[in-house]
Amino acid sequence: MNEPTTTAPAHLGYCPDCEYLGDHPEIEPGLDPGQARLTSAVVATVVFLTAIAPLATDMYVPAFPRVAAELGGSATQVQLTLTTFFVGMALGQLVGGPVSDQRGRRRPLLAAVLVMTLASIACALTPTIGVMMAARFVQGFAGGWAMVIGRAVVVDLATGARLVRVLNVIAGVGGIAPIVGPLLGAVILQLSDWRVSFWVVASLGVLMTGCVLAAVPETLPPARRHGGGLRAFARAGRQVLRNRRYVGYLVVCGSAMGALFAYVATSAFVLQSMNGLSPVAYSVDFAANACGMTVAALVAARLAGRVATRSVILVGQVAALAAGAAMLIGALWFDTPLPVVVASFFVLMTAQGLIGGNAGALASAEVPDHPGTGSALLGFVQWVAAGTIAPLAGLGGEQTAVPMAVLMIAGAAVSLLGLLVLARR
Known part of the structure; x- marks a missing residue:
């Protein structure tokens, strides 16, 4: 019996957290009336x-x-x-x-x-x-x-x-x-x-x-399912993690996420318990910081192809490091004044808009043969970093922001290390 022949579809592009867009052939309208x-x-x-x-x-x-x-x-x-x-x-x-x-x-x-x-x-x-x-x-x-x-x-x-x-x-x-x-x-x-x-x-x-x-509807019919599962994922994961530059961008993303969630986990105590903000005022500040991150991400998208992506990431990392340093100085010597806290949080969140998406895209570009695996590992590392940092940021309780500030600095510094050393050209 002759082996069936297959033709690999052309790659149509790449999207984070997804496969190559060409991994599934385009389905022409009218080809299958029962197709979802x-x-x-x-x-x-x-x-x-x-x-x-x-x-x-x-x-x-x-x-x-x-x-x-x-x-x-x-x-x-x-x-x-x-x-x-x-x-x-x-x-x-x-x-x-x-x-x-x-x-x-x-x-x-x-x-x-x-x-x-x-x-x-x-x-x-x-x-x-x-x-x-x-x-x-x-x-x-x-x-x-x-x-x-x-x-x-x-x-x-x-x-x-x-x-x-x-x-x-x-x-x-x-x-x-x-x-x-x-x-x-x-x-x-x-x-x-x-x-x-x-x-x-x-x-x-x-x-x-x-x-x-x-x-x-069910979008993956039995004919297109496969039995590779977690075992195949583990094999591909080992191959991906052998790529030094990919690991570097993994460190960039995970460390930046850790710095971000040091803020997310502790900001309510810093702004409400230590500075007397109401829940509504705190939420307005949180929303304003999220707006800063969104705008920065849109700016980063506009800069794509015009400014080197690594340079945009570097600007975000330096800004995040400065925000952490300002927060630590304010916490150690000035009793965590509200203006310093608000400004530091805004700069930190805005910096994430320059780091996360760009570093994720560069990480994906390093492993074109395993885009899904690379993206899954990237998401896994980011969420694990977020979960690990959250309780550490609260070690000082409700009366000091020093642990949070130290973690902000450490996250930004390790992110810089990932970019300049592990992911070096």
């Missing part, structure tokens, strides 16, 4: 899936002081609920993609959304800080699983320029959700209890389940 199509309802559902994780985190951050008081936990224990969520997110994205490649998209996606909804209910009813940590881990794992499958659905159904447009729309949520989340959380705190924020997330999970049932 990328409709506006599918896109809206994937946007919804992408937004739920930052909303689940950012609505909750303004309530940290109240959670600590009600559950009898320390600042570090409350920040550990961020750690467990981020670790869950990292593992969910790392595992969810290979499993859906084997089992299909629709059923694993529905299971993930339902588990996330149940975990949100457990967070709302939690009697202790320990139960909260466990529930947040499950919530993060299921949320990460749902996010990675949502992106896979889009890659299944679109190629070329259309895929680029759709993924840009989805990526835009990354800049909007961190703005809306803390503001919504502050409104909830003003009108009700912090537990209501988790009931809101659970309600969104129920709505999301309905959206998946109504709008998302």
Whole structure:
């Protein structure tokens, strides 16, 4: 029997967290009447899936002081609920993609959304800080699983320029959700209890389940599934990690993420407990910083092809290092004055807009033979860094910002090391 011949499709481009756009041939309209199509309802559902994780985190951050008081936990224990969520997110994205490649998209996606909804209910009813940590881990794992499958659905159904447009729309949520989340959380705190924020997330999970049932078909038929799973992923991962420059950009992204989440985990205590801001004022400041990061990312996109990408990253790293130094000086000798805190946080967040996307793109370019694996490892390292740094930033409790400032400096410095030494030309 003759072996079937296959023709490798032309590569049409690359998108972070996705495969090469040419890995799935373009499906011509009318070729298969039963073939799933990328409709506006599918896109809206994937946007919804992408937004739920930052909303689940950012609505909750303004309530940290109240959670600590009600559950009898320390600042570090409350920040550990961020750690467990981020670790869950990292593992969910790392595992969810290979499993859906084997089992299909629709059923694993529905299971993930339902588990996330149940975990949100457990967070709302939690009697202790320990139960909260466990529930947040499950919530993060299921949320990460749902996010990675949502992106896979889009890659299944679109190629070329259309895929680029759709993924840009989805990526835009990354800049909007961190703005809306803390503001919504502050409104909830003003009108009700912090537990209501988790009931809101659970309600969104129920709505999301309905959206998946109504709008998302099975986009990976049995003929296109494969049995490689986690074993094949591990083999490709070993190959990717042998690339020194890729590892350098991995360090750039992970360290920058660590510096960012030193801020996210501790800013509520610094601004509210130490400087007397209300939850609403804190949330406005948080949203303004998120706007700075979004604008910086848009500027970085405009500079692509005009200014060397490594130079843009370097500017962001130097700015982040300066913000950490200013924060440390203010914390050690000036009792953490509000103007220094606000300015340092804004510069740090804005700098992330110059670092994250650019470093991720350069990392992906270093491993063109394994783009999906490279992207999965990148996301895994970033979320693990976020989860590791969050509790460390709160070691000083609610009365000092020194640990947070030290971690901001360390993150920026290690990121610089990754760029200038490991990822050197």
